[in-house]
């Protein structure tokens with residue numbers, strides 16, 4: 001089931017383990033990750049990186065991701081990884097992400113703080129936790145590295161303290177020597193720096209570029225406050241190798257033959273990580289102690305007196321256009337009763353991402369303007385209720 005990612009990561013932070021945030025690019029990844037989490041009774045984060053949107057249709061894949069999370073018996077969160085802008089974060093929440101990262105780490109500190117604050121104001125008003133990044137985790141080799149050009153910049157403890165105090169970010173990705181993509185040799189990680197950052201912040205820390213680290217390095221990361229580990233390149237490489245092996249094993253070059261067993265290959269590597277990072281068998285504790293994540297259905301049924309059907313239709317169209325764009329609104333339905341003579345002839349059904357959205361939606365200028373100038377003056381006879 002879906003749970004609040006903030007609660008999930010606080011539990012990991014307080015109990016000395018890390019949750020895997022596995023980036024997925026296809027249904028094979030989704031299935032492999034979820035199978036491993038179920039086998040291990042582990043919490044898991046399904047992560048979708050904006051830098052991968054060339055490889056799949058975000059809007060098409062998200063309903064499958066959400067369905068997998070909802071049918072799971074283990075706690076799941078859905079995260080937008082490396083969002084490019086505030087608009088990306090709004091879109092991610094609309095499509096079902098209940099955690100977002102907007103990566104403005106390449107900006108100078110003051111600009112990074114301002115950009116992060118804008119995302120946090122929006123996301124927190126929808127109930128969604130936010131991951132910030134300070135310092136810069138560069139790329140070295142491979143598809144995930146290509147999108148992270150430039151040199152590695154280490155996070156400093158003093159800047160981290162300023163950044164977290166000013167932004168109120170829920171978790172922080174730090175740069176202490178890991179890289180995006182494939183490693184050449186074992187990297188030097190600055191554990192002393194990590195320890196100082198953790199002592200200053202006392203919030204869950206995040207490591208990007210988890211591929212290729214040794215078991216010991218992972219354990220030391222977790223011992224120093226890392227509660228979320230982003231992991232993709234090794235899964236992608238394992239899947240790619242599986243396809244090469246399938247190609248060699250047979251002359252049958254059909255697509256289904258080439259991707260045969262790939263979900264299981266991915267699942268095997270995910271399971272190794274889950275067990276190594278200590279999140280196996282944590283599902284029950286999290287389900288018992290964390291907020292479950294569920295949308296709110298905001299229902300309005302109403303009647304309209306003395307208006308033409310054309311003007312009612314244009315009211316509905318205007319409402320659909322305006323209300324759909326408010327952050328935290330996932331879906332807007334407007335309808336007319338099928339039965340003649342229904343007590344209430346029309347309805348709005350608006351799905352919010354989280355109960356926090358009830359207030360932020362009500363106070364949003366676009367909603368206030370629509371309700372005050374268009375809707376309420378002609379729909380005096382109405383009932384409005386929020387359901388969870």
Ligand SMILES: [Zn+2]
Nearest residue numbers: 180208209230
């Ligand atoms: Zn990353």
